[in-house]
Amino acid sequence: MSGTAEDATDATTKRQRRGNTRQRIQDVALELFAEQGYEKTSLREIAERLDVTKAALYYHFKTKEDILVGLSQDLQRPIDELIEWAGTQPRTLDTKREILRRYSVALADVAPLFRFMQENQAAVRELSVGESFKDRMIRLIDTIKEPDAALTDQVRCTSALFTMHAGMFALRDVEGDPEEKRQAVLEVAIDLVTQAHAGAQSPGKPPKSS
Structure with missing residues (x-):
């Protein structure tokens, strides 16, 4: 029995070590991606910064895209749960409103990754993670947009999410408390969805001009 318990403990330790290594690789890769761009970063550079061999890196990730897919799961998982x-x-x-609040928190939790995706949109768009993120955005917009919403209200709902994206990026270098900036962006997004919801409740009324 003791041997079995020891084997189980060893197996758990090995899994944890592999998990920690994968996380270190992803963290370092994201640093390099952010510093010099996805396309200009090589697996060799990632291995060198980690001070491991390329063979050790290949054990966990065969390509840069594999690393990016692993990273993107940190954002995809909360979006899937929210949907x-x-x-x-x-x-x-x-x-x-609660959907927007939860999405705002999810974005804040993975701010470095999301900034990278914003700054490397052209490269990300060509990868599987780009298409996957686009599909999730469409599904997430559907959760805040009424099926028969007027075109202006559809634009408001779509703009609400992209206001959160753009706000996180645009306000990065603006002085102020990060939480206050997040709340300000969230308030604007909620205002847009509130207007869209009001329009859906009163389909016979033209949208109010601001």
């Missing part, structure tokens, strides 16, 4: 949660809730304004 699933939204599907169980009534399509009320409170639900839509």
Whole structure:
């Protein structure tokens, strides 16, 4: 019995070590991607900064895209969970506001990754993660947009999410508390969705001009 327990402990330790190594590779790769761009970063440079051999790196990731896919899961996972949660809730304004709040937190939690994706849009768009992120954005927009919404209200809902994206990027170098900046961007996004929701509740009324 003791031998079995020791084997189990060894197996757990090895899994943890592999997990830690994968995380270190992803962290260092993201640093390099952010510093010099995805396309200009090589696996050799990632291995050198980690002070490991390329063979050791290949054990975990065969290509740069594999690393990026692993990184993107940190953003995709909360989005998938949010979309699933939204599907169980009534399509009320409170639900839509909560969707935006939760998405704002998810973006803040992976800010370095999202900044990289914003700065390397051309490269990311050509990779599988780009298409995957686009699909998730479409599904997420559907959670805050009414199916029969007027075109202006569809634009408002789409703009709400991209306001959160652009706000995180544009306000990066603006002085101020990061949390206050996040809340300001969130407030604008909520205002857009609130207007869209009001329009959906009163389809006979023309949208109000600002």
